[in-house]
Amino acid sequence: MEHVAARAGVSRALVSIVFRGVAGASEATRERVLAAARELDYRPDTRASRLGSSRTRTLGVTFSVGHAFHGDLLESLYTHADAAGYELVLSGVTPSRSEAAAVETLLAERCEGIILLGSSQDTARLERLAARLPVVSVLRPVARGEVGVVRTDDAAGLRLSVEHLHGLGHRRIALLDGGRTAGAAERRRGYRTAMRRSPTLTEVVLTGGVTELEGAEAARTFLGLGPRERPTAVAAFNDRCAIGFVDVVRQAGLHVPGDVSVVGFDDITEAGYPHVALTTVRQDAERLGAETVRTLADRLDGGSSDRGSGTTPPAPVVIEPELVVRASTAPATRHGARS
Amino acid sequence: MEHVAARAGVSRALVSIVFRGVAGASEATRERVLAAARELDYRPDTRASRLGSSRTRTLGVTFSVGHAFHGDLLESLYTHADAAGYELVLSGVTPSRSEAAAVETLLAERCEGIILLGSSQDTARLERLAARLPVVSVLRPVARGEVGVVRTDDAAGLRLSVEHLHGLGHRRIALLDGGRTAGAAERRRGYRTAMRRSPTLTEVVLTGGVTELEGAEAARTFLGLGPRERPTAVAAFNDRCAIGFVDVVRQAGLHVPGDVSVVGFDDITEAGYPHVALTTVRQDAERLGAETVRTLADRLDGGSSDRGSGTTPPAPVVIEPELVVRASTAPATRHGARS
DNA sequence: GTCCCAAACTAGAGCGCTCTAGTACCGATC
DNA sequence: GATCGGTACTAGAGCGCTCTAGTTTGGGAC
Numbered sequence: 001m002e003h004v005a006a007r008a009g010v011s012r013a014l015v016s017i018v019f020r021g022v023a024g025a026s027e028a029t030r031e032r033v034l035a036a037a038r039e040l041d042y043r044p045d046t047r048a049s050r051l052g053s054s055r056t057r058t059l060g061v062t063f064s065v066g067h068a069f070h071g072d073l074l075e076s077l078y079t080h081a082d083a084a085g086y087e088l089v090l091s092g093v094t095p096s097r098s099e100a101a102a103v104e105t106l107l108a109e110r111c112e113g114i115i116l117l118g119s120s121q122d123t124a125r126l127e128r129l130a131a132r133l134p135v136v137s138v139l140r141p142v143a144r145g146e147v148g149v150v151r152t153d154d155a156a157g158l159r160l161s162v163e164h165l166h167g168l169g170h171r172r173i174a175l176l177d178g179g180r181t182a183g184a185a186e187r188r189r190g191y192r193t194a195m196r197r198s199p200t201l202t203e204v205v206l207t208g209g210v211t212e213l214e215g216a217e218a219a220r221t222f223l224g225l226g227p228r229e230r231p232t233a234v235a236a237f238n239d240r241c242a243i244g245f246v247d248v249v250r251q252a253g254l255h256v257p258g259d260v261s262v263v264g265f266d267d268i269t270e271a272g273y274p275h276v277a278l279t280t281v282r283q284d285a286e287r288l289g290a291e292t293v294r295t296l297a298d299r300l301d302g303g304s305s306d307r308g309s310g311t312t313p314p315a316p317v318v319i320e321p322e323l324v325v326r327a328s329t330a331p332a333t334r335h336g337a338r339s
Numbered sequence: 340m341e342h343v344a345a346r347a348g349v350s351r352a353l354v355s356i357v358f359r360g361v362a363g364a365s366e367a368t369r370e371r372v373l374a375a376a377r378e379l380d381y382r383p384d385t386r387a388s389r390l391g392s393s394r395t396r397t398l399g400v401t402f403s404v405g406h407a408f409h410g411d412l413l414e415s416l417y418t419h420a421d422a423a424g425y426e427l428v429l430s431g432v433t434p435s436r437s438e439a440a441a442v443e444t445l446l447a448e449r450c451e452g453i454i455l456l457g458s459s460q461d462t463a464r465l466e467r468l469a470a471r472l473p474v475v476s477v478l479r480p481v482a483r484g485e486v487g488v489v490r491t492d493d494a495a496g497l498r499l500s501v502e503h504l505h506g507l508g509h510r511r512i513a514l515l516d517g518g519r520t521a522g523a524a525e526r527r528r529g530y531r532t533a534m535r536r537s538p539t540l541t542e543v544v545l546t547g548g549v550t551e552l553e554g555a556e557a558a559r560t561f562l563g564l565g566p567r568e569r570p571t572a573v574a575a576f577n578d579r580c581a582i583g584f585v586d587v588v589r590q591a592g593l594h595v596p597g598d599v600s601v602v603g604f605d606d607i608t609e610a611g612y613p614h615v616a617l618t619t620v621r622q623d624a625e626r627l628g629a630e631t632v633r634t635l636a637d638r639l640d641g642g643s644s645d646r647g648s649g650t651t652p653p654a655p656v657v658i659e660p661e662l663v664v665r666a667s668t669a670p671a672t673r674h675g676a677r678s
Numbered sequence: 679g680t681c682c683c684a685a686a687c688t689a690g691a692g693c694g695c696t697c698t699a700g701t702a703c704c705g706a707t708c
Numbered sequence: 709g710a711t712c713g714g715t716a717c718t719a720g721a722g723c724g725c726t727c728t729a730g731t732t733t734g735g736g737a738c
Contacts, residue, residue: 012725051724092429094414390693390725
């Protein structure tokens, strides 16, 4: 910085002004400084600038590495954080690196807010963390308290699945359950609610999970059922699970959607490929990311005077999902409708 | 830090000594300081410590968010960086955030070295970057110069594929090509070499790519071929592409491996699922990560006196892949062997 | 010409650490 | 009792920025 200042014939302070993009430098000087910086291949040291200023203007994010939907969310987060004048600091969660450890490094970086994608930490820990600084849990609802929540209306999503299948004439509609994963309880609830609305519907719960593997296993259970008790349609916890299910069912010689209709959840990229063409409930990664940043930026930039913890707990942001109909669902056949 | 020092009744310098874990503090004091820190919920500010010390001890990593194999690599990188006393700074690449932008933020963080996972930057840029600081390109080979390379022996991998299929009696073995992706050229070369070793083998190249989508498209081309010219086996650029291919071929009523054998590349988690059971060439993410960190740590910690750029360009580290035989390959049938 | 004010610029004290060059103390040595 | 050597600890000057509180400059307005 010293060198750039010297080369441009100005003070260090002026260089700082130019690089922060604030008022207080003439157009001519601004260009002279930038030119000098370019010649010297200088770029401000982010560590030092964050140290010097009272605000770090960074948001920490924990995410599962290699998780496709988290990837979509990160893309959206990068865009909106940038627009709001924040930088993202990523901290990955892997089988050998716990979410708690990931959060620890974010705190040491002095992030101003923390974003947890699909957190698996218990509520008590989250509460404790939220007492220190603004936290938002994305995808996973947290009972109450200071933790911000941005999520899809999971229950509504499963209601969409069930209503779609019901509308196609299906009666035995199974839930391919997600177990203890973020959002699974809500989706289960949505399934139950929708199923109980109509007395003609029969509930069946198949144990599923988050990956294709569990979907495949559920498919074997499904195939083991007698034709009378076998569901004619399946509403899955998520797309990957649905895809695994479809794979195995097809390998067994059944047809999708001819013999069984399947609805996924998420609308991952793969679901849209022509050879998959999975009917699914879409989670809007773009909006989830946008709302997450907005929630945090609102609290941090505190439009009103009352920023800090004394304020009312942030209202959860719940985004409505949308049914995307593709080729994995069809009207119930006579055989199916009969059961 | 001030507060911790006061509470423990020592100087700030002593607190620093304790937290850096260096010699110079008695056991009793050490515990007293740690206790005080715990009570105050203090943790050192990483920005400030990096600023204060001459070394930042950080390695920057660019990766594609949501990319499954990059996830596996990150896991390994986290483990080995930690063991070598380095911290990782992640910078994600998304459709709207270029690799160049990702690198820019890493430079501004003053990382000591940069790790590029599956870089898509041109060689000239990489060279320029490597002139500034140690860089290693993982998965993608770079012609020569200062850029370090850690990769799988892609050519050998495809030779393994072809030899395996040849050994099963296949003659018409197609390459499901990866186009311009990192490593694709090498794999193409390996395929050609292996095919030309035996005059009985017939080369067929199908345009593929990196995702299931391209594999599915290639399958349609494949199905369009007459039975005489249709290959009896396919060596794919990667697992995802292979999986898309298999899906479509099966949906068309053909059997894998009965009618066509398929070999993937990478050995992603999904390939090992029982309902997929893809024969594939395994890339060892664990070792790739380990070697990457080792390469960088060697240069940075400069075992010998001559660290810096004057040194001999780092030799590329090439890791041998391994064939994992599962259920997507089988001996050529009479029909297949005849063609 | 004088006064005033905004715009353009600078000096220098932090930010929370690290790290060098010290001081204080204690037991062992002769 | 003076000297040594080593361990435990401290003072204080940076690290590369930010940011407050200035100082200087260049036009108008009268």
